[in-house]
Amino acid sequence: MIFRQLFEPQSSAFTYLIACDERREAALIDPVLETVDRDIQLLRDLGLKLSCTIETHIHADHVTGASALRDRTGCRCAVPQKSGAERADIAVREGEPIRIGRLDLHPLYTPGHTDDHHCYLVEDRDGGRIFTGDALLIDGCGRTDFQNGDAATLYRSVHGKIFSLPDDTLVYPGHDYQRRHVSSVGQERERNPRLGGDKTVDEFIAIMAGLNLPRPKKMDIAVPANRECGQVH
Amino acid sequence: MIFRQLFEPQSSAFTYLIACDERREAALIDPVLETVDRDIQLLRDLGLKLSCTIETHIHADHVTGASALRDRTGCRCAVPQKSGAERADIAVREGEPIRIGRLDLHPLYTPGHTDDHHCYLVEDRDGGRIFTGDALLIDGCGRTDFQNGDAATLYRSVHGKIFSLPDDTLVYPGHDYQRRHVSSVGQERERNPRLGGDKTVDEFIAIMAGLNLPRPKKMDIAVPANRECGQVH
Numbered sequence: 001m002i003f004r005q006l007f008e009p010q011s012s013a014f015t016y017l018i019a020c021d022e023r024r025e026a027a028l029i030d031p032v033l034e035t036v037d038r039d040i041q042l043l044r045d046l047g048l049k050l051s052c053t054i055e056t057h058i059h060a061d062h063v064t065g066a067s068a069l070r071d072r073t074g075c076r077c078a079v080p081q082k083s084g085a086e087r088a089d090i091a092v093r094e095g096e097p098i099r100i101g102r103l104d105l106h107p108l109y110t111p112g113h114t115d116d117h118h119c120y121l122v123e124d125r126d127g128g129r130i131f132t133g134d135a136l137l138i139d140g141c142g143r144t145d146f147q148n149g150d151a152a153t154l155y156r157s158v159h160g161k162i163f164s165l166p167d168d169t170l171v172y173p174g175h176d177y178q179r180r181h182v183s184s185v186g187q188e189r190e191r192n193p194r195l196g197g198d199k200t201v202d203e204f205i206a207i208m209a210g211l212n213l214p215r216p217k218k219m220d221i222a223v224p225a226n227r228e229c230g231q232v233h
Numbered sequence: 234m235i236f237r238q239l240f241e242p243q244s245s246a247f248t249y250l251i252a253c254d255e256r257r258e259a260a261l262i263d264p265v266l267e268t269v270d271r272d273i274q275l276l277r278d279l280g281l282k283l284s285c286t287i288e289t290h291i292h293a294d295h296v297t298g299a300s301a302l303r304d305r306t307g308c309r310c311a312v313p314q315k316s317g318a319e320r321a322d323i324a325v326r327e328g329e330p331i332r333i334g335r336l337d338l339h340p341l342y343t344p345g346h347t348d349d350h351h352c353y354l355v356e357d358r359d360g361g362r363i364f365t366g367d368a369l370l371i372d373g374c375g376r377t378d379f380q381n382g383d384a385a386t387l388y389r390s391v392h393g394k395i396f397s398l399p400d401d402t403l404v405y406p407g408h409d410y411q412r413r414h415v416s417s418v419g420q421e422r423e424r425n426p427r428l429g430g431d432k433t434v435d436e437f438i439a440i441m442a443g444l445n446l447p448r449p450k451k452m453d454i455a456v457p458a459n460r461e462c463g464q465v466h
Contacts, residue, residue: 003359005401005419126236126357168238170403170415181420182403183413186238191412 001103001124002046005172005181006039008032011062011218012175016131017042018122020101025051027078027100029120029131030174031065033230039065040072050075051100052090055226056133056174057117058083060147060219064230077229080107083116087229092118108161110135112154113142119162127168130185136162137173138183141194144208146215147223151208155201163189163196234336234357235279238405238414239272241265244295244451245408249364250275251355253334258284260311260333262353262364263407264298266463272298273305283308284333285323288459289366289407290350291316293380293452297463310462313340316349320462325351341394343368345387346375352395360401363418369395370406371416374427377441379448380456384441388434396422396429 002019011032017039019026026048031039043050050073053066057080066077067087076089078098090098097104098120106121113134120131134142136158144151162171167186189196194207216222225232235252244265250272252259259281264272276283283306286299290313299310300320309322311331323331330337331353340351346367353364367375369391377384395404400419422429427440449455458465 001359003401005417124359126234167414168236179420179424181400181417182415184238184415187412187414 001122002026002048003129004042006035006042008035008062010034012177013059013062014172014174014176015039015065016172017048018100018103018105019046019048020103023101024048025101027052027054027098027105028065028069029054030056030059030133031069033063033065033068033232036065036068036072039069043073049073052076052078052098054078054092054098054105054120055080055083055085056119056131056135057114058085058147058223058226060216060222062218063222063225063232067228067230070229079229080116080118083227085227085229087231094118110154110157110161111148112144112151112157113147113149115148115150117157121165121169127166127170129170129172130162130165131172131174132162133174136171136188136192136195138171138176138180138188139192141192142174143211143213145211145213146219151205152201154208155195155204158195234355235259235281236362237275239268239275241268241295243267245410246292246295247405247407247409248272248298249405251333251336251338252279252281253336256334257281258334260285260287260331260338261298261302262287263289263292263366264302266296266298266301266465269298269301269305272302276306282306285309285311285331287311287325287331287338287353288313288316288318289352289364289368290347291318291380291456291459293449293455295451296455296458296465300461300463303462312462313349313351316460318460318462320464327351343387343390343394344381345377345384345390346380346382348381348383350390354398354402360399360403362403362405363395363398364405364407365395366407369404369421369425369428371404371409371413371421372425374425375407376444376446378444378446379452384438385434387441388428388437391428
């Protein structure tokens, strides 16, 4: 497997490139509109063909680069079926792996930040990697106060689908605001201050209810655009 | 590759198991005397033969499990040549990879915490892992005030041998005191508060000179024992 972690500083969003080194086919998880040129250049540099873009969910803080990448490379756009995204080519559902060359990316349905959210697990013999989007961040998690978010649901998603994986599974989040890059399931299960240690679902609900976060600035542009794979009118 | 990160809470020390899944041969990096039973059980559970133990350096805070593991499994003990360890079977030197089945573990000479310190790099197609011992910790580094430690030397080791690796190389440290498990070269280069960002060698020397750390409690037992691969008299 070829792997790259990429960062877009305005939204503090990570994009992940994973590719099959035999077939030279690649996927981009959560590409960002502003960094489409960078992503295309990287694909060229690595000699890879973009097979598909893959969204963890309908983002509220940035516009996906999916549509622009499809226009320029002919790739397909994979979006969770539950998001009802128009113009998607692949409707993502848990239990239906996305094939990239010889790699299988397993969608795990992890609602709570949004009701369409999926994480993606790629397993290999040395432990695997999970791309956790906004369900689980390093020492944190995505907010649960819009887009049908729900704290109790997120708690069950993280404990049931992520913390049940082997300790050494690497956690690659959708964002980080403190220049951290990577964690592991063991680390988050042990020390995530919201969801880890012995935190109960009621404690988590109270933490999330007390955050009082401002409305994301780009939400009114990003959500409708992302429902159309990032097509900006 | 088979990979496991293991933890010994008294010394907050990580031991790493890496193994070739084809040949079923394993190595343990920095095993600890107190957890030898656990390590042998894990090898049994995974169906692996212990080929060798490997030290990053002569530890001052715990006694290595190397000698006990050799007695019980017949493995060989690899120790940096510069440590002058008696009873070692393999004298580790940069440029001479340690072979574990079909895997190659590359020693990188990284003095500064001690004058015998080596990190170990295992490369794979998705980026590689470096076991950094006490040269580089997550958001920190080992002390430089004994065993011929030297701050300027450590700065050069980390910048020259670790920060020069690709961003996505995973950093697995020898210790963590805050239940963190993993970092990456990109993360440490960007935000390590002692060695990363734009920190100069003079700033690093000043930071290390100001630490005023107590003498390790186990030093007078651990250092002589570790010079004999952990043989306790």
